Amino acid sequence: MNVIEVKDLTKRFKGFTAVDNVSFQVAEGEIFAFLGPNGAGKSTSIKMMTTILFPTSGSVKVGGFDVLTQKNEVRESIGVIFQNPTLDDDLTAYENLNYHAILYKIPKDERKKRIEELLGYVGLLGKKDEYVKSFSGGMKRRVEIARGLLHSPKILFLDEPTLGLDVQTRAFLWGHIQKINKEKGITIFFTTHNMDEAEKIATKIAIIDHGKLLMTGTSGEIKEKTKTDSLEKAFLELTGYGIREDAGDGLDRMRRFRR
């Protein structure tokens, strides 16, 4: 059964097309990687699949629900870990998770137990009452992972989850993702521009560039179709050798104010 069905998805912003007529499916229990260079349209796609950006045209179904007409049902079935931090720095780790638990209607008598269990799992139980602003980037990411799993989603979305993480945190993250995928059958959809991650972790890969889906398949299939012997060569063969520019995010815009 397909838990994600994307058909002819297009997003146009003023002047350019970020996602151009993309179609693909993700089967239940799969670990699906969206692989592409910077600015390929990965984040834009994930935002549309998670209901916080509206498509220009095309349709997206997540967990059997339409992202435009059944937003609430989609939101109930997914967990999202965004590329940039979405924690409130002025709250403690516990408060961040507690708000999340309330928003996702976790019964009051279960909240504390689940929050402590998950914080323990990411190794931050001892710091639960410290403000998030005192945490390092890796620690914040771990809080976000704990938060994303708090309400036991059916599908977990991760946008460039390992960007800027140290080796230990990265190993921990993927170990955990594979574990929940296997044990709980949670479908995983993640974006990355790292070949190794896509090859090692994903059961299926889609290569996207300039908003267009270039190829979908297992890493073996992709190598076969492009007649190359590594995913990296296949990727360069498909997307070309030009260097890409990265768009600024919210924090980059903030930094400009600081002059």
Add this chain to the structure above:
Amino acid sequence: MRGAVYVMWDRQIRQYFRKKQRLATSLMQPILFLIAFGFGMGSMFEQTGNGNYMQYLIPGIIGMTVLMSSTMNGISLIWDKQFGFLKETLVAPVSRTGLLFGRCLGGATTSTFQGIIVLVIGLFMGFHITNWAAIPLGLLVMFLIALLFNLLGTSFAAKFDDMQSFPAIMNFLVMPMFFLSGALFPAKNFPEAIRVFIEINPFTYCVDLLKYALNGASTYSPVADLGIMISLIILLGALGTYLFDRLET
């Protein structure tokens, strides 16, 4: 709905009390106004037979405090856009109306609290409460003003991404509303053309009702004042919900 309202309300209040410096500095402006206008203009006002000026001025300064802190609360939404927390709330399975009203009720609670502090300071500067039984009404009016202008500021903020231009635009809107409202001087002292502005200025009716609650005297009918405020709250609530439903990030 309830969860969203509670989370956003609780968060506004926690953040307000955690930023003690901001709390202290935000009282600077009303205190300066009370000193400069209250003592500076007081004797002139009284000589022209308008009665006790402190008594006239203090509800106006309370109104100003609530007006300004409420509209500026909108900036917390822009802050959340920039630092990402907005995404966490937008992707949650909760109603956007709940998120909007939780935010605004939280902001209204802290702004009302700020208004109460100015009222207490006013008591020390010679303000006289004529009827203690009317104090709950006074608090309710402060809260309604606060809710109204939180909705205004937050609705504006839903359309804005720029942290620097937001306060400038809000000031552009709020300053004339405050000065030309009868908060500082009775409207009858202004020339005809300006009086027209005063009469279409919604803050005029907010201050008028606050003066009625705290002083027992008003220019317009208190029922009309209240009707105007509640209609505007409903209108801005609908506008804000419309904007929040379409909020993308």
